[in-house]
Amino acid sequence: MGCTFCRLIRxxxxxxxxxxxxxxxxxxxxxxxxxxxxxxxxxxxxDLFDTSPDVPAGTMALVKQVAVAMRTGLTASGxxxxxxxxxxxxxxxxxxxxxxxxxWVDDRISAWPTGxxxxxxxxxxxxxxxxxxxxxxxxxx
Numbered sequence: 001m002g003c004t005f006c007r008l009i010r011x012x013x014x015x016x017x018x019x020x021x022x023x024x025x026x027x028x029x030x031x032x033x034x035x036x037x038x039x040x041x042x043x044x045x046x047d048l049f050d051t052s053p054d055v056p057a058g059t060m061a062l063v064k065q066v067a068v069a070m071r072t073g074l075t076a077s078g079x080x081x082x083x084x085x086x087x088x089x090x091x092x093x094x095x096x097x098x099x100x101x102x103x104w105v106d107d108r109i110s111a112w113p114t115g116x117x118x119x120x121x122x123x124x125x126x127x128x129x130x131x132x133x134x135x136x137x138x139x140x141x
Contacts, residue, residue, distance in 0.1 A: 005095040
């Protein structure tokens with residue numbers, strides 16, 4: 001198995017923050033800030049598009065627990081929760097994961113995109129999304 005996250009889970013070699021049957025949380029090798037944590041489902045799914053709705057829901061429950069612990073244990077004033085999925089998203093590991101990044105006032109980093117996309121879409125993207133949601137297309141992968 002070539003997945004880095006699957007190997008950490010299988011070999012029990014992560015710097016664990018939390019472990020549960022459905023999801024786990026661990027420190028990345030190169031954290032953005034002190035306390036930066038990755039939360040992943042224990043079963044491998046490439047991204048959000050590869051899951052049933054219960055997988056991200058269960059994983060997000062652990063994301064919230066980690067975020068709350070960052071406020072109490074690290075005195076973080078907030079958090080950024082980041083996810084990338086699918087081609088063009090800058091996803092670096094093909095295993096669904098969420099970065100939970102603790103933030104402090106004046107920490108002088110930006111975990112938010114600073115540029116604007118050069119992709120052009122003809123029509124009204126919000127209307128197209130609303131139509132896809134209404135027609136049930138959001139259930140398809």
